[in-house]
Amino acid sequence: MTNQYESLTDGIRVTVRPLFSLAQSALANGGFVFSYQIRMENLGEQAAQLLFRHWCIHDAGGEDQELDGEGVLGEQPLLTPGQVHEYQSFCMLSSPAGHMEGYYTFVRPDGLRFRVAIPRFQLEAPLPPRDDEDGSQLMN
Numbered sequence: 001m002t003n004q005y006e007s008l009t010d011g012i013r014v015t016v017r018p019l020f021s022l023a024q025s026a027l028a029n030g031g032f033v034f035s036y037q038i039r040m041e042n043l044g045e046q047a048a049q050l051l052f053r054h055w056c057i058h059d060a061g062g063e064d065q066e067l068d069g070e071g072v073l074g075e076q077p078l079l080t081p082g083q084v085h086e087y088q089s090f091c092m093l094s095s096p097a098g099h100m101e102g103y104y105t106f107v108r109p110d111g112l113r114f115r116v117a118i119p120r121f122q123l124e125a126p127l128p129p130r131d132d133e134d135g136s137q138l139m140n
Helices: none
Strands: 005-009 012-020 032-042 048-059 064-070 084-093 097-107 113-124
Touching: 012 097, 012 113, 032 113, 048 084, 048 113, 084 097
Parallel strands: none
Antiparallel strands: 005 012, 005 113, 012 032, 032 084, 048 064, 048 097, 097 113
């Protein structure tokens, strides 16, 4: 079952579905890959164009990053009322847990810029049970 996280800011709903990617991860080397699907939906009455993104990525291993950039995946989608834009991306952590959150900067046709919250979402790799010293299994 996939967790879903949602926020609504100024008529723009952002939904996030994170997923651990075992196939892309290198667990022995401390590389945990998480993909996430983003859905942006304009529930308002005015068009809005995405200009920039800002991410805060927290790795439970102690590493925090902030990332800024134009658009998403090279696009700056224009969302008219009722329109949806979806994309998928990923991040890599050095530990099996962390979280991400941030915001998008949008602009209205009249030039008004505003921030749309990206809800904080948890990144958790389901780890297999490990053996205790006496041979019994423990859950992480």
